[in-house]
Amino acid sequence: MVLVLNHPGSSENGSISGNVGLLAAARVFEVNRLPAAEEVSSANSVGSPFQRDFGIYANTGNENLGGNDVVETERVLSSRASDDDENGFNTRKKLRLSKEQSAFLEESFKEHSTLNPKQKLALAKQLNLRPRQVEVWFQNRRARTKLKQTEVDCEYLKRCCDTLTEENRRLHKELQELRALKTSNPFCTQLPATTLTMCPSCERVATTSAAATNARTTNIDSTTKPINPFPLSRPRFYPFSQTPPAPNHHHHHQSAAS
DNA sequence: GAACCAAAACCAGTTACATCA
DNA sequence: GATGATGTAACTGGTTTTGGT
Numbered sequence: 001m002v003l004v005l006n007h008p009g010s011s012e013n014g015s016i017s018g019n020v021g022l023l024a025a026a027r028v029f030e031v032n033r034l035p036a037a038e039e040v041s042s043a044n045s046v047g048s049p050f051q052r053d054f055g056i057y058a059n060t061g062n063e064n065l066g067g068n069d070v071v072e073t074e075r076v077l078s079s080r081a082s083d084d085d086e087n088g089f090n091t092r093k094k095l096r097l098s099k100e101q102s103a104f105l106e107e108s109f110k111e112h113s114t115l116n117p118k119q120k121l122a123l124a125k126q127l128n129l130r131p132r133q134v135e136v137w138f139q140n141r142r143a144r145t146k147l148k149q150t151e152v153d154c155e156y157l158k159r160c161c162d163t164l165t166e167e168n169r170r171l172h173k174e175l176q177e178l179r180a181l182k183t184s185n186p187f188c189t190q191l192p193a194t195t196l197t198m199c200p201s202c203e204r205v206a207t208t209s210a211a212a213t214n215a216r217t218t219n220i221d222s223t224t225k226p227i228n229p230f231p232l233s234r235p236r237f238y239p240f241s242q243t244p245p246a247p248n249h250h251h252h253h254q255s256a257a258s
Numbered sequence: 259g260a261a262c263c264a265a266a267a268c269c270a271g272t273t274a275c276a277t278c279a
Numbered sequence: 280g281a282t283g284a285t286g287t288a289a290c291t292g293g294t295t296t297t298g299g300t
Contacts, residue, residue: 095289096276097288133288136290139268140288144286
């Protein structure tokens with residue numbers, strides 16, 4: 001399934017009317033078309049008594065969208081719907097989108113997570129939904145994406161925490177061993193202190209000049225090398241198999257010479 | 259250009275409903 | 280069939296953005 005929506009700036013017209021195939025395909029979405037008030041009792045396959053008793057959506061007339069009426073109609077449609085109908089009954093009713101509609105919206109979300117009014121209208125028309133429904137779907141979809149990213153971030157931070165806890169434990173143990181060594185071998189105290197600095201970019205540890213020479217002789221092996229608790233770049237949630245942006249890693253250590 | 263206002267867009271949080279185990 | 284859990288469409292209220300005066 002291919003969705004053709006005009007990208008911002010790509011065209012003046014957000015209409016999809018030029019795509020005959022899509023118009024034909026749009027018939028698929030009639031299944032979940034919003035019923036006009038008088039259609040409620042027969043249009044929905046679920047057909048709950050609730051639906052029959054309460055008109056769900058007012059007939060907004062969006063089937064007749066076109067020409068200059070579009071902007072004005074959109075303005076009306078996008079205004080927040082009231083829960084109450086004219087009789088004061090709560091008419092809120094949830095309509096489950098069909099698989100085709102959801103898939104179509106998903107496809108368009110891949111293209112752009114936000115819609116301009118024209119795109120929204122075109123999509124709504126194509127899917128036989130109200131623009132407000134498309135708008136809400138995109139809002140909820142963005143929220144879901146954000147939630148997913150938060151979960152990924154949370155998981156990542158948990159791992160960082162575990163790593164740091166483990167590193168802390170290891171360093172405590174090492175400190176105890178060094179103290180024990182110090183008491184048993186007083187010559188160790190003659191060694192100069194080693195100053196370690198960490199590159200904020202690549203997070204490598206380097207020894208500073210004066211101590212460097214000695215540091216190389218002070219038996220700093222791999223076990224005492226500080227562990228980078230953040231070995232990986234911060235994971236991002238790429239919901240649509242998007243390739244993450246190429247890392248912009250500048251190695252100023254080398255670039256200074258070249 | 260700054261200040262103000264209204265409308266639209268957006269978001270976070272919540273509610274209500276459909277569906278499934 | 281009743282019930283709780285879950286997913287999600289739809290709503291609410293607040294904030295930000297945008298365009299007009």
